Amino acid sequence: MPTSQLRAHLATALPAAVDLFADIDSQTSLRFLTRFTTQDALDRLSPKRLAAWLKSIGYCGRTDPAVLHAGITAAPRGATGDHGHALAGITRAYLATLQAITTQIDALEQQITEALALHPDREVFTSLPKSGTVRAARLLAEIGDARGRFPTPDSLARLAGVAPSTRQDPVAEFVQAARV
Template identity: 60%
Template sequence: MSSVAYSGRTNPVVLHTHLTAAPRGAVGDKAAAHTAITESFVAALTVVGKQIKALEAQISTQLARHADRHIFTSLPRSGQVRAARLLAEIGDCRAKFPTAEALICLAGTAPSTRQSGKSRVVGFRWACDKQLRDAVCDFAGDSIKANPWAANLYWQARQRGHDHPHAVRVLARARITVIWHCWHDGVAYDPTKHRALQRLINQDQQAVG
């Protein structure tokens, strides 16, 4: 059975109008040239796709051998590649980040405060490990889809007037604190032990009840 079907929400007359108004395809020599170009693109993308799958398999193999794999793969929507990226950027030297704030600052998710006399400005932190920041923000932004606590923090930041990148950094800062504790304790992330998440779930349940 085909996975593509007509939902019935659009009037058939409208669909027919769109089809008849669509531009005609190329014909003759022009069509042959476009066909050759398209086939070349498809062939190139097929090769690239195979290499991507091979690299992902290699990454998963290397991740499986690491002692901290259970920590990073337990994070919501981390998968294999994202977990490996977080592990690669954070590393496994606990002494490098004795506090969560040390990791937060290196990742550039903590605001930078500059003061001169009576003037105090809080702004974007430019001096940081940009690869680490990109990794934690990528994870944090996607975790919104799988974790109500993450979604709540993100939308609270948006309601305060922050744009999407800023709101993701706010969430990433909180996410790093959770990751740091799991990392230093050597334990996988357990949502049932995440007190802020459980409080939010209980509040939602009480509101429904």
């Protein structure tokens, strides 16, 4: 996964950024890594400058900027100088890859949501336990939409494994009879 590779790279290049925000692939984290690519750039940050930058991007996180800055200064130092700038190029490449993948995931999720919303069996699949949009669409794709196979929502739930079935599978009956 690109996030794991980015995290491993940052462990050397910019350790302070690895766990600074909740998720390495959050928009705030990605914007931070795009703006502050080297240890030299982090060294110029003060709590006040960090707070101003976070405000400029609309950061509404639960962590106070002073606490974030303390985390930056307490972390091991990353690469500086020419070595830091060379590693910053690698960081930018990881960020570009991650942003391209994230964009594609968002587009696919939108297509899935639209297709599921138009499907006549949407209510059946979205009513299953723990079925969000993507899971309901995946079940629909795996099970199919042959309405005659599932006359009731319970019959579909049994096939999906989320409801008990009181009938034995005919193949299992045959195997059990053959053993006797």
